[in-house]
Amino acid sequence: MPGLIPEDFIDNLRDQIEIVSFIKGFVPLKKQGQNYVGLCPFHTEKTPSFVVSPHKQIFHCFGCGKGGNVYIFVMEQLGLSFPEAVAYLAKTCGLEVPSSNLTPQQRKQRELREKLVGINELAAKFFQQQLWQKKAKGVQDYLKKRGLKKSVCQDFLLGYAPDDWGELTNYLLSKKIAPQDLISLGLAVRNPQGHLYDRFRNRLIFPIGDAGGRIIGFGGRALDDSLPKYFNSPETPLFNKGEQLYGLHQARGFLRNKNQVILTEGYLDVITAHQYGFSQVVGILGTALTEKQARLLMRYTYNFIFCFDADSAGSQATLRGLDIVQQLGVKAAVIIMPQGLDPDDFLRKEGQTKFNQLIEQALPAFEYRLLKLTEKYKQDTLENKIQIMQALIPVLLKIKSPIEREGYLRLLAERFSFSEKAIYAEIKKYQQGLFQKDEEAAEEKREISGKEKAQWGLLRLVLNKPELLNEVEKFGGAELFFKPLYKEIYKLNYLLRQAGHNIKVEDLITHLKNKAAQELVAEIMLSDEPLQNEQKFLKDCLLTLKIELVNQKIQEKQSLMVGYEKQGEVTKSLELMAVIQKMIKERQKMVSTLAKGGNILEE
Incomplete structure (x- = not known):
């Protein structure tokens, strides 16, 4: 029995859904022989290689390799887990997922997760209510100063944690929430004397949702001189910042439509971008993109654009992110932000048209690496040119398109006044250590x-x-x-x-x-x-x-x-x-x- 759902329910639900009709709601399909074909929704292609079989009730893309039954399609298309996909399909059929046939341990795990999500959602509603009260006028003024409309604040469920040591804790305790659950979710902390106090105080609150929109954690921005300026919920049974992305629930429908994701660092970068019409923007929740975050985004698009701050930390985070996505075969580019401005600042100062221009002018990953290396090795010496070349050769070899690779090779030759023959010789030298392994593999x-x-x-x-x-x-x-x-x-x-x-x-x-x-x-x-x-x-x-x-x-x-x-x-x-x-x-x-x-x- 997959997951915690009764096997007979899984089978019966699947049998109620005709896969061709269902997938047609997401992908235009044309009949071809016994099957239906269309452009794959999971990768970019010009010739249809996505096949759906009404007889076998399965799909397969002969381009990217994804395939399976209707459950797999929903998981890939909507970025859901298996239980979430079952729940989604059950809802389309007007059914409720049963919880029978579960072992006591399985039932306990499910009930615990549902309980914790429920507590987070209670906390989120509390924060939202606080934001629009008279005593939060200072926060409301701050949001107006940032140019954020009430509608977008509500879309992202923004809230306010009062400047009080126990208001949230007391509220949740009055709702019969166990103290240990508040601690487990990072909503409250116990002091050495054993008393609970609110973790988030006098902060603008950003509820963090999973791909399905369930509240799994919170981010908070200080509204005074408190440090740190930003912090997230600690790691909890629901939340791991390296596995989630801020704004994914709001963005996921647009990622496929635009076939692009723009990655930013801050909560306000994401919210402001959405307000200005850039709904393909999501935010990382740490210092750099992780492999798990990248794989999560690959369910929606293979085109990543990094839009981090132009400072040293932002550049390092961008390069680490490029390393990750390059290993995964993702096409990547980098928006060069003006010094001292983040996406939120830039949009409020320059507007939508100028930001669109930045997107259009985004540097391909290879050119961004070249830019950063030339900044690092500033002196125009032969030694520095060789250092840059040696750093770029492994990157060059990983480019799959022969035309693109040839173009960059010529770019390097022109930039550093090397002959293409000399660069090829350097590449050959680099490859010598790999030849024996390649021969053995072949x-x-x-x-x-x-x-x-x-x-x-x-x-x-x-x-x-x-x-x-x-x-x-x-x-x-x-x-x-x-x-x-x-x-x-x-x-x-x-x-x-x-x-x-x-x-x-x-x-x-x-x-x-x-x-x-x-x-x-x-x-x-x-x-x-x-x-x-x-x-x-x-x-x-x-x-x-x-x-x-x-x-x-x-x-x-x-x-x-x-x-x-x-x-x-x-x-x-x-x-x-x-x-x-x-x-x-x-x-x-x-x-x-x-x-x-x-x-x-x-x-």
Whole structure:
């Protein structure tokens, strides 16, 4: 049972939703043969590679690899967890997600999270009410001075923590909230004498929501000389600042429409940007973008624009962020802010049109790195030029587009008065240390290409024709699959069918917990690659994988035999030698059989 929701409810809910009709609400689809195709909502493409099967009730993109059933689509499209996706789909069908069939521990975990979210939402409402009272006129004046409209303040649920040591705590205690829960959520702190006091005092409050809009934490800005000027909730059962983004709930619908996210550092940067029409802006909640935050944003777009402060700390945070997104294959650019201005200041001073110009003039990641390196190595010396070049070569090699890479290479040649030939020589020198590893990897790839095809093909056969499972089991079953992902899918499929379940492919996807496994099943099931001779293909797959299995066992026995020889156990060593010779003959026989028929996998 995936998550904490009863399995029969998950299956029945999925069966009530026709996947083509549902996905059409997000993606324009056209009928093509038995399937429907459209432009993938998860990556930018010009030629449709996104396929939806009404027969199998699954989707798969042959461009980016994402695929699965309707639950997976909702999780990817809306950035939801599995339980959240179930709740979302249940709501569209007018159903309530049941909480039966939960173990006591599971029920306790769910109830605790719901309780804590409820407490945070109570606190958020308290802060909001305080903001619009007469005693908060100073805060209201501050917001007006910043040019923030009441409507945008309400959209972001802004609030005010009174200049009092216990007003929030007393309010929540009066609502029968346990003191320990207030401490756990970082709303209250216990002093050495054992008394509770409010963590947030005389601060403008920024409630922090998850992608679904549930309040998971708070940020506070001091309204006097208190330090620090800003601080967030501590890490709690609900909140981890390295995993969340400020304003994501408000922005997520616009990230896909604009196919772009603009990353800023501050709460007010985000709110002001939204007020000026830049609804694709979100804020990091720490000193730099984290990998988890980047992966969360990749559910919506692969185009990141960094818009951090122009000071040294902002530059360092930008470079760290570029390192992360480059490893993830994300396209990145950097807005160069005027010195001394953050996005909030700039928008209020210069307005929407000028900020649009900054976005249009954003430097691609490579050019930003070059700019920062030339600022670091200011003197126009040969040594400094070489330092810059050596720092940029690894970055240059990671650029996937040959045209883009060639363009930057020419840029470097012109900028530093080097010939392109000299730069190529430097690149070659850098690569020399990697050549041996590359050759080994290429050789390994050549060796396993036939096995990969056999593994993929065999899994495709048994998923489409479960009646072949018994024959596969005779050859070794799950042992034949040398990659854990394939083995996991085969085992689950076999176990479910052995248990008497007449499962459909969308059932299998739901039962698989591994996202990569879900996508692999969708890819396999939507493959339209024809099989000219199914029986021969099955035989070749089985023999190829069986030969590999025997090879592995021979190696294991040989290692064991060497151990016996070192220990002086001659009898055991000779016995193993006989077993190995028998296995070698078995392997030779299979190789001969495969060769005589002409191996389909090598065609």
